[in-house]
Amino acid sequence: MAKASLRDLDYKVLQQCMHCGMCLPTCPTYITSKLERHSPRGRIALMRAVADGRFEAGTELAREMNHCLGCLACTTACPAGVDYGTMFETARAETEANHTSGGPMRRFYRWLVLEQIFLFPARLRLVGWLLRVYQRSGLAGWVRRLKLPYLLGRDLGDLEPQAPVMESPFSDGRIAPLETPPPGVPVRGRVGLLSGCIQSLAFGSVNRSTVDVLLANGWEVETPRLQSCCGSLHAHNGAPELARRAARALLERFDPSRLDAIITNAGGCGSHLKHYAALFPEGELAAPARAWDAKVKDIHEFLVATGFRKPVARAGETVRITYHESCHLSHGQGVRQPPREILRAIPGLQLVELPEADLCCGSAGIYNILQPGESQRLLERKTGRIGETSASLVATANPGCHLQLARGLRQRDAAVHVTQPVVLLAEAYQREQSA
Numbered sequence: 366m367a368k369a370s371l372r373d374l375d376y377k378v379l380q381q382c383m384h385c386g387m388c389l390p391t392c393p394t395y396i397t398s399k400l401e402r403h404s405p406r407g408r409i410a411l412m413r414a415v416a417d418g419r420f421e422a423g424t425e426l427a428r429e430m431n432h433c434l435g436c437l438a439c440t441t442a443c444p445a446g447v448d449y450g451t452m453f454e455t456a457r458a459e460t461e462a463n464h465t466s467g468g469p470m471r472r473f474y475r476w477l478v479l480e481q482i483f484l485f486p487a488r489l490r491l492v493g494w495l496l497r498v499y500q501r502s503g504l505a506g507w508v509r510r511l512k513l514p515y516l517l518g519r520d521l522g523d524l525e526p527q528a529p530v531m532e533s534p535f536s537d538g539r540i541a542p543l544e545t546p547p548p549g550v551p552v553r554g555r556v557g558l559l560s561g562c563i564q565s566l567a568f569g570s571v572n573r574s575t576v577d578v579l580l581a582n583g584w585e586v587e588t589p590r591l592q593s594c595c596g597s598l599h600a601h602n603g604a605p606e607l608a609r610r611a612a613r614a615l616l617e618r619f620d621p622s623r624l625d626a627i628i629t630n631a632g633g634c635g636s637h638l639k640h641y642a643a644l645f646p647e648g649e650l651a652a653p654a655r656a657w658d659a660k661v662k663d664i665h666e667f668l669v670a671t672g673f674r675k676p677v678a679r680a681g682e683t684v685r686i687t688y689h690e691s692c693h694l695s696h697g698q699g700v701r702q703p704p705r706e707i708l709r710a711i712p713g714l715q716l717v718e719l720p721e722a723d724l725c726c727g728s729a730g731i732y733n734i735l736q737p738g739e740s741q742r743l744l745e746r747k748t749g750r751i752g753e754t755s756a757s758l759v760a761t762a763n764p765g766c767h768l769q770l771a772r773g774l775r776q777r778d779a780a781v782h783v784t785q786p787v788v789l790l791a792e793a794y795q796r797e798q799s800a
């Protein structure tokens with residue numbers, strides 16, 4: 366877990382880089398800029414200079430660390446095993462703590478979102494409900510036509526159309542607290558489902574598909590109500606203490622000793638959820654956090670590791686599909702092949718590889734909001750690559766990537782639908798029933 370400042374960080378972490386440059390061609394911000402200072406090697410040198418006291422932890426450091434996507438592509442490429450994630454989170458925490466990351470307005474919005482909304486599931490639900498009323502009542506259309514959000518500032522005006530569409534009902538309205546496999550399917554064990562924060566409001570249908578797939582494969586599913594945010598948003602945005610508060614709330618909701626696994630279906634959350642022990646290295650939560658880490662599994666890795674039933678093929682046309690890797694699923698968790706294995710097992714799909722499949726789409730948590738220019742460049746590169754595949758479907762396994770790709774494909778008027786592997790698997794099982 367990130368320390369409060371780079372000077373407090375174990376110096377071994379800062380020393381790991383041997384300056385070979387192998388990470389440079391995989392770093393999105395280096396690819397778009399070709400500037401050393403926007404590369405992992407340049408950023409590590411900057412952070413080490415701060416730790417050595419040769420450079421101030423001021424606005425220059427803040428600007429550079431806010432420009433970094435935190436996509437962790439550099440850690441996959443690095444032969445020296447550099448722990449870039451820890452350095453990145455520490456540097457962001459330091460620039461937030463010393464207020465060099467932005468002005469009072471940014472600090473207010475950050476306090477409101479991270480501290481007053483995302484730590485409280487009931488408040489987040491209320492915001493989701495208000496947003497749903499706004500989106501479904503026709504009010505959103507009028508507000509956009511009259512350009513009202515721009516009266517409150519350019520950022521808000523650009524941001525408003527990017528708000529995720531709230532589903533009805535939310536996840537808790539679609540999934541019972543305990544569900545058991547249908548008659549005829551032998552029970553193999555019981556898992557817990559992490560329903561997520563934005564996931565539970567805007568992608569409740571993906572959670573429903575996840576439960577359907579688990580039931581069809583013999584797993585009982587426990588889904589505690591009103592789960593809090595996992596804290597990844599807080600950790601990646603320089604708020605380690607708030608990340609601990611979020612983790613503590615989730616640890617209280619699940620009992621890992623009664624579950625075979627705790628399932629996450631959001632790549633960005635999973636990579637943080639698997640490392641709660643680093644948040645609580647000592648104290649009363651150290652042992653529960655270690656037990657938790659051992660049980661958290663991404664849905665795709667769990668299905669492939671435990672064996673999932675391949676849907677029965679039916680006659681019909683073949684659809685071309687491609688797959689975009691969420692950074693924190695591939696680089697953060699090392700889960701690369703399981704989603705592809707699931708897609709290949711679904712009758713009627715032809716999987717075509719996406720060039721640069723593991724290059725960030727520019728979503729990166731709230732990066733698309735904070736760094737819209739760079740985010741848009743990466744999005745256009747990604748949707749261009751999707752166009753090269755001639756696929757009519759693109760699958761991904763993270764809500765942020767899903768929203769970003771859908772937005773980019775709309776901008777291009779591309780007839781490509783965005784979906785998720787687990788949704789397609791659930792639909793294939795459903796087609797068996799209707800055969």
Ligand code: SF4
Nearest residue numbers: 392433434436437439
């Ligand atoms: S996390 Fe991503 S954007 Fe940041 S330095 Fe590494 S590869 Fe580049």
Ligand code: SF4
Nearest residue numbers: 382383385386388443
């Ligand atoms: S690949 Fe690793 S060791 Fe080489 S420059 Fe990048 S971070 Fe440093």
